Amino acid sequence: MxxxxxxxxxxxxxxxxxxxxxxxxxxxxxxxxxxxxxxxxxxxxxxxxxxxxxxxxxxxxxxxxxxxxxxxxxxxxxxxxxxxxxxxxxxxxxxxxxxxxxxxxxxxxxGAPGLSNAMKFLGGLGQLQTRFTSDAHGFTLDGRVSWATNLQRQGFVLALAAGNQEGTDTSVFAVPSDADGLTREPDLDLTGLRGTSTAVLRLAGVRLGEDWQLHPQAKAFLPGIRPMFVGMQCGLGLGLARASLRAARAALDDGRSVLLGELEALEAQVRDLWEALSTGVDSGRLRERPPELLGLRMRMVEIATDAVQLELQALGGRAYLRGENGGFARRWCEAAFLPVVTPTLAQLKAEFARAQVTGTVG
Ligand SMILES: Cc1cc2nc3c(=O)[nH]c(=O)nc-3n(C[C@H](O)[C@H](O)[C@H](O)COP(=O)(O)OP(=O)(O)OC[C@H]3O[C@@H](n4cnc5c(N)ncnc54)[C@H](O)[C@@H]3O)c2cc1C
Incomplete structure (x- = not known):
């Protein structure tokens, strides 16, 4: 496999x-x-x-x-x-x-996409944390981005969505790291993924010309990029699952372990997920069918979580020995990231629960 x-x-x-x-x-x-x-x-x-x-x-x-x-x-x-x-x-x-x-x-x-706040907001959750005003010369942005990754010290460009004062419009901007009024906080004190340059950004009177507006309507823009955003997130769990299943297979005794059936079932699920995802993204089908895309996204978290759990069982006590677990401890922690990246598992569950009532997802 x-x-x-x-x-x-x-x-x-x-x-x-x-x-x-x-x-x-x-x-x-x-x-x-x-x-x-x-x-x-x-x-x-x-x-x-x-x-x-x-x-x-x-x-x-x-x-x-x-x-x-x-x-x-x-x-x-x-x-x-x-x-x-x-x-x-x-x-x-x-x-x-x-x-x-x-x-x-x-x-x-x-490049640093700081769009999870906007994605949640447009999904009916929480408030937008950044506001803009416009005049003849362009825009002024104020607020904060609570999470953004890849905020490299050498410089970066950030994407964010901001709402107008009246609350009637949400627009998407690119913000260069050297813009006056933009402050990058020190890296967040993360439990893992500490090499990802992830931090909070504050915006105080950041002036941008019209040539920095990515799109005037976040509502029209974000659904268009969602298949690749979410599709690439599925890649995170697919890769992690493959690594864990590979380690689990190597740890099994001559392929005769009691865990072999579970291992083979998970390997098949990884193949099926990749097949559904790659064909769906390439054909454009998942663009037309948000519930299917979000369903695959949920499935990815389950498969990766199960795969790391199986690796733990296959390794046994060795999993608890630093230096002898072949990266298991890191993968265990990496798996904990997958349910909390937007769309989080909690958001997805809420969306599917709502769909049971209203009949629409996404
Ligand atoms: C290492 C790391 C890097 C990140 N990098 C980025 C980045 O580059 N760009 C970016 O934009 N974001 C980034 N994020 C943020 C991430 O994508 C999520 O937005 C964030 O982790 C979600 O946090 P939350 O507490 O709002 O979780 P949520 O799961 O949204 O909310 C937490 C609480 O709200 C409840 N809840 C959630 N949805 C509902 C609902 N519909 N109805 C009722 N209750 C609900 C949950 O049960 C839970 O109690 C990063 C996060 C991490 C950890």
């Missing part, structure tokens, strides 16, 4: 040797984007006409999954960069696209 990898051997070795460090501290945070850029993987799944590699969109999900087999930190930073690229690709603001896209694809500029 070993899946083909789209990463070169030198990169996988680099990740293998640094996976624990990327999870445990921020020392390698600045090296991560340049190292991924060296492998040219940010172009994956981007149309050739836009400067990308011209392969199918699912190829980008495949890269997330490949990275997550080695390091969730690397996979999530890749997700952030590629998600920001999706935002730019979907923007009707051609001048902004031309200005940002080449450096994002080359990994010379880091």
């Amino acid at each position: 070993e899946a083909m990898t789209m990463l070169d051997d030198i990169l996988t070795l680099w990740l293998e040797e640094r996976a624990e460090a990327l999870d445990a501290d921020a020392a390698l945070a600045g090296a991560l984007v340049p190292r991924l850029a060296l492998a040219q993987i940010f172009k994956t799944g981007v149309p050739a006409s836009a400067g990308g590699s011209g392969d199918k969109p699912s190829a980008a999900i495949g890269v997330v999954a490949d990275l997550a087999r080695y390091s969730m930190s690397a996979a999530f930073v890749f997700w952030a960069q590629r998600a920001l690229i999706e935002c730019v690709l979907a923007s009707p603001n051609r001048a902004l696209v031309q200005r940002l896209l080449p450096s994002l694809l080359a990994g010379e500029l880091a």
